[in-house]
Amino acid sequence: MSALIARQAQPSLAERLADMAVQALIDEADLSPKPGLVDRRGNGAHSDLHLGLMHASAQSLWPAFAAMADAARREGRVSQALRETLGQLGRDGEADMLRVTGGVNTHRGAIWALGLLSAAAALEADAPDARGVAATAAALARLSDPAVPVTSDSHGARVCRTYGVLGAREQAQHGFPAVIEQGLPQLLVSRRGGAGEQNAQLDALLAIMTELSDTCVLHRAGLDGLTRMQRGARAVLAAGGCASLAGRRQLRALEGEMLSLRASPGGAADLLAATLFLDRLAPVAPAPTGSY
Ligand SMILES: CC(C)(COP(=O)(O)OP(=O)(O)OC[C@H]1O[C@@H](n2cnc3c(N)ncnc32)[C@H](O)[C@@H]1O)[C@@H](O)C(=O)NCCC(=O)NCCS
Ligand SMILES: Nc1ncnc2c1ncn2[C@@H]1O[C@H](COP(=O)(O)OP(=O)(O)OP(=O)(O)O)[C@@H](O)[C@H]1O
Helix, strand or coil: CCHHHHCCCCCCHHHHHHHHHHHHHHHHHHCCCCCCCCECCECCCCCCCCHHHHHHHHHHCHHHHHHHHHHHHHHCCCCHHHHHHHHHHHHHHHHHHHHHHCCCCCCHHHHHHHHHHHHHHHHCCCCCCHHHHHHHHHHHHHCCCCCCCCCCCCHHHHHHHHHCCCCHHHHHHCCCHHHHHHHHHHHHHHHHCCCCHHHHHHHHHHHHHHHCCCHHHHHHHHHHHHHHHHHHHHHHHHCCCCCCHHHHHHHHHHHHHHHHHCCCCHHHHHHHHHHHHHHHHCCCCCCCCCCC
16 A cells, blocks of 8 residues: 555644544533433433434534634634634534434534634634633624524523523633533542542532533423522532542432433533533643632
């Protein structure tokens, strides 16, 4: 075989970022045991989702993430034109996802969060750090996209109106506080405490759940369900986290509660994937504070 044929082209920056975004989604789906969510054990509180579908959906999003990162790299800065291109690529990615899943919403929130973060990471490629990438993603999210209908009738839009809470859009516009203030610091603290990687990632998910107004939970279980989810997540962490016996006991109780409510923290799951993406993008040197 000629050397020319045998030599593989190096993946581009956009391709590597798309690899990382898809891997973050697969790792989130596989992580177990997650309360109410699809994981390796089963479908959680979902009747229309399963692990194979989550994997197929994650893979289907690779071209969209690569195209978003590539568009950002070409543009080179946050701009209105880039925002509109990302919106179109996100909608096209969503259509591809729905074709693969037969119309089931597997990763709508994840396209939004990881699409913006992939684009921002391409813009910040010279010196990526989690906070900087999240801030650049926020600047993109704050630009309005005229192609998005103003009056949206999504589940998220409806519960945000009903309960007066902030949803996926605002989480991005504010620089992903659930990731920067909860997910990433907890991941570090649990790793340093010797929890092991799986338990550290579960703790990060729970930390996100303690504060998030997750519109998936509000849609299925109302404000009472959201309060019970946040309280239950706090109880796991207060008991010592997922690596401890007492924490596992609280986690089982939380799972029972979520299943009885038919509720699932899909927004928190998306933000865990965003946490894993940023963690791998910019692993920081160990610091005593545990802050990102
Ligand atoms: C902003 C988005 C996520 C729509 O949000 P909205 O709340 O209206 O929609 P919906 O309820 O269908 O989905 C929200 C999803 O976000 C996740 N989520 C829920 N709560 C939260 C939260 N508090 N924070 C972050 N994510 C959350 C969940 O996975 C949920 O399924 C985005 O999909 C969008 O703008 N869609 C319009 C079409 C478009 O232009 N898409 C391309 C964008 S690049
Ligand atoms: N492991 C996971 N299990 C379940 N949902 C997940 C998981 N990871 C991410 N999610 C997110 O949760 C969302 C699915 O939520 P949900 O099924 O509540 O949406 P819906 O179809 O809009 O509402 P409903 O099913 O209540 O009618 C997806 O948009 C996805 O981004």
